[in-house]
Each structure stands twice: as C-alpha cells, then as structure tokens.
Amino acid sequence: MATDTENEGGWKKRESFGSAMVQIFIVGLLLALTVFLVYRRGSNKRDIAELMQQARQTALKGNAGDLRKAIKLADEALAKDANAGDPNAFEAAMYTDLWMIHHEPGAEAKAKEFLEKAKKVDAQTEDRYGAEAMHLLAKGDFKGAENFVEDLRKKGGSGARIFYAQALAMKYQGNLKLAGVGFKASVDKAWKDLNYASGWGEQLMEEGTPGALDAFTKATGQNSEHFRARLGLALARVQRKDRVGDAENIIKELQTRDAELSPPQRARALAISAAILNIQQQYDAAITSADQAIALNPDDGWALLAKANALAFKKDPGAPAAYDALVARAPAAPTFYFEGAANLLKAGMPDAAMALLSKYETFFKNVKNQTIDGKEEIYLDRDDRYWLARGELLRTGGKPDEAMAAFDKAIAAKSINLSRAYYSKAALLVEKKEWDKAGELLVDITPPDGSGRIPEAYMAMGEILFQKKEWGPGCQNYAFALTRMKAAQEPREKLNDLLTDVEKRLKSANQRDIAKVWVEEAKPLIQ
16 A cells, blocks of 8 residues: 555656756746846846936927937937826927927927826926917916916925916906016026016016016026027117117027027017017018018017007007007007007007006006905906006197096005106196196205206106296206206207207397306216
C-alpha cells in the first residue's frame, strides 16, 4: 500500500530548476519594464516641463510671430504626451490671444479645440481658466465672465490672465473703477508680459486718465521690439500732442515691417497716421487713412475716432453719425464721447454734441461702486468730466441756469477736476457780471504766486480785477495766464492775441502808461 508521501509525489511534481529560472526571468523582465516606464514617464515630464518653460519664454516676447513659435514648442510637448494638461491649456491661451488680439484666421477654432482638451484632462492652470473666461467675453457674456472669475478667486485662483479677463468683463459693463483694479493686478502679476502693460495703457487712454504715456514708455524700455507697446507709445504721444514727430517715426519704422504686424496692428498704425494727419489739418488724407484702418479692423476705436474727428473739423454733416458709430463699437470709452462732444460743439453742432453725451449717460447711468465704508455710490455722481462737458454745452446753448446746475454737480463730485469745475462756474458768473461771486470761486485756484494750473482761471480773475479798475493786479493775472499757456504749448498766435487784447483794453480805459509797461513785461513771457 502506498504511503501518503508517495501519493503526494504522484499529484504534485517537484518544481524543476529550469521552470524556476523562467519565472525569475519573467519577473525580472516585468520589473525592468516597470522601471523603464516609470523612467520614461519621469523623463517625459522633465522634457515637457523644459519645453513649456521655453514656450513661455518665447511667448513673453509678445508679438504674433512669437506666439506661433511658442505654440510649436508646446506641440513638441504634446507629441510626448497628448493628455498633458499644461501644454493643452497653454495652446488654448495662445490661440485665444491670436484670435482675440491679432484676429488670425483659424485661431478661434484652434482656441476652442484646445480649451476643450484642457478641460477634458482637467488642467488646473491659469491658462485654462483665463482662456475660458476670455471665451465667455467673446460670446458677449460679460456678467458670466465676471462671475466665473469671481468664483475662481473665492477658491484661491489668481494669475495675470484671470485678472485681465475680469478687468475686461468689468470694462464692458461700464465699471471702469473695478476694471482699473483688474488691469493693474494683471500687470503686477506678470510684469514681464507686455501685453498686460499694453492693455492697461490702452485702457488709460480710452478713459482719458493720466498715466498711459508713462506706462508705454516703461514697456518699450523693457522691450523695444514689442509692437503693441510701440504702437501704444505712438498713440499716447499723439493724444497728448507730445513729441508727435517721434510718434510719426515709430509708425513709419513699423510700417516697413508690415509682414510682421498682425491685421489689428496694421490698422492701429494707420489709425495713428490718421490722427497725425488731423493735427496737420490734412483732413481728407486723414479720412483715407482711417478708412484703410477700418477696412482691416472695423473695431478699432481710434480709427473710427480719427475719421469722426476729421469730419467734425471739416464741419461735415456726417460727423454726428460717425461719432455714433464709434461709441456703438466702444461704448465704455469716455474719451470718445468727450472728445466727440467738444469737436461737435466747435463744429457748430451743439444738438449732436448733447445727443452724444446723452448716449454716455445712458450707458453709465446704472454703474455703481462701493465706497471705502461699504456704501454704494452712483458712478455718474462722481463723474465730474461728464457734468463739466454737459455744463459747457448748456452754457454755449444759452441755458445758463441748467449749465450752473451741471457745474454745481461737477463741484459736488469732489473729483480730480475740481479746480476746473470751480473755474467753469466762475466763468459763467463772469458772463452774468456777478464779479464778487466769481472772484470767491477763483481765489483758491488762482494763487498769487502764479502756481495755479488753469490759465483760463487767471484770465477770468484778470477780467474781474479790470472790472474793478484794479489794473496792476489784473495785468499780473493775465501775465500768469500767458505763462501757463506757453507751458501748455498753446499756439503763439493765441498768446499774441491775449497780449494785444489786454493792451487795447488798457488803452481804451486811458491807462496808456500801464499798457506800455504791460507790453514791455509781457512780450518776454511769450518769446
């Protein structure tokens, strides 16, 4: 009878040496494959990270050609791992810039394609969320974009692209105060990326707020090859009529590099050329240049402004419609309304000027901002520029009481144009021959040391003093006015006209001795 040991050997053979070696080989092969895969994955991650660092450095140069080069580097990263979140999100952002900033054909479809890929792989990056917000803006969903970014920020999200999208969302809704905060935050977050600095500078120009020239000067000092910043610098100089020749040289040089410019940049160069032609009083040529710009980019507000201005300077009856077309395209840009209203008034079209200001009021009337103490204030209540422009139109239109009410609102705003508001009300009182009341308003903005900023205020004070037969002090105020006018680079003819007018008034009042002294002392002030 067989034993248990013998039976055991019958159903379970002992493992051979060869079988054991095969198993060891298989285990070793699997281990080596695992190590290889882990190494390759790690190597791919390092390669992708290096490629993306190069892509971002390339994109920082900022021009359309640089963005395309950056995309090619990101393509190399995706060839290593098509599901990598960072390069998918990066390409979504880059194509979004090519679409929305540079209007490159085909970029919109690519931007949407890569955004969907970034969302599918759940890329948790600023590029993905910033692009997502910008796409909401492109659809006109400004409130949706604002809420989207606000939700991100509550969860700790930040980044220049996100702040920039939020700034644009606030701007398009007319909340320029919060838009400014967002633009500034985007610059602070990514100061090396001059597209954010350029966006901030462009916003300052559209608002008519000081600082644009400094912003673009700093940006071009950082990178003299950044086309958007260079165009911004040229435009800022033209708007301020400061070194317009330098601006013209920038445009001429950029136009020799036409192939490197995107269509909106070519349009902007033509728009700036049109503005320069307006300064040179070549209005027909300005209209031609502006039309060429509009053909390239129908949304270029500065091209539309240059055309409307040229028509207004010619007193063309088509000017009001041109300004209407402008603010329809760029309703959140105060400069376009105020400059347009002033030019229409000069063109003898006060009704059209008032209608343009009414469009401004309609767009901004529902905008509210929070004060430091948490209360709400209506934007228009603090918008002294609007009330000053409105008051001036009413004064010119022979409605002094309504004009006075508007100037009072400008004073009540207690904003940056307070001195100008005091002057405007005082000038109206001078017209009404209420000398004492006018003088009370002027006394603080016409200091006796000549340090006041408004030459017209010194002229008004001079008028008051002449009415009181205080010839010497009156001449001193007119002299301060001449000094301020010269500092503001007013035309020489305008300074001579004031000098001659004061001389005539003194002579007609039998103050020939004082008139002689006035001419002797005033002439050096304007030479």
